[in-house]
Amino acid sequence: MIEKTGKKLYFSSLTNGKIHPFHRIVNVPLLMIMRKMAKILVLGVFIAFLCIGCKKSDQLNNGNGPNVEGTITLNVHCFHHSWDVPYVQLYLKRNVTEFPGRDSTKYEYSVQADSDGKASFTKLYPGNYYVYATGNDYYFGAWVRGQAPVQLNLSTLEASTLSIELPVSE
Helix, strand or coil: CEEEEECEECCCCCCCCCHHHHHHHHHHHHHHHHHHHHHHHHHHHHHHHHHHHHHCCCCCHHHCCCCCCCCCCEEEEEEEEEEEECCEEEEEECCCCCCCCHHHHHEEEEECCCCEEEEEEEEEEEEEEEEEEEEEEHHHHHHEEEEEEEEEECCCCCCCCCEEEEEEEE
């Protein structure tokens, strides 16, 4: 039961319908404000958990790709004339059918070939790619480049892997 004395509202005690001295301390408007603050706090915590708990991972494909990893591997072997070109830098661009150019910032993937001129791009998805290689041929003593379009689909893959030979030249 709520009783009004003067301009303030107080909870009345259940004894004899009179206001208990302890209840005179607790002001109804103050209780209303505290209840609203508690509701806002609970709502804020709920929203914070939703925002933190539903954040997607951007680790794959530099934040540009889906959250499911691809299963395709592209193996590239770079050679100049008849010998391997070691430590050449390889770049891979996805969703293209024409050569994107020599600017390495236009490519999503980059790896360096090993001492046998071989490198692998992993966790790829089916689609059209373009591979570009550039580096120094230590045996021949010249700067070499090479590029080739690559199609990754069920007809070109064997056990989710495609191996290509990439010729490079001056």
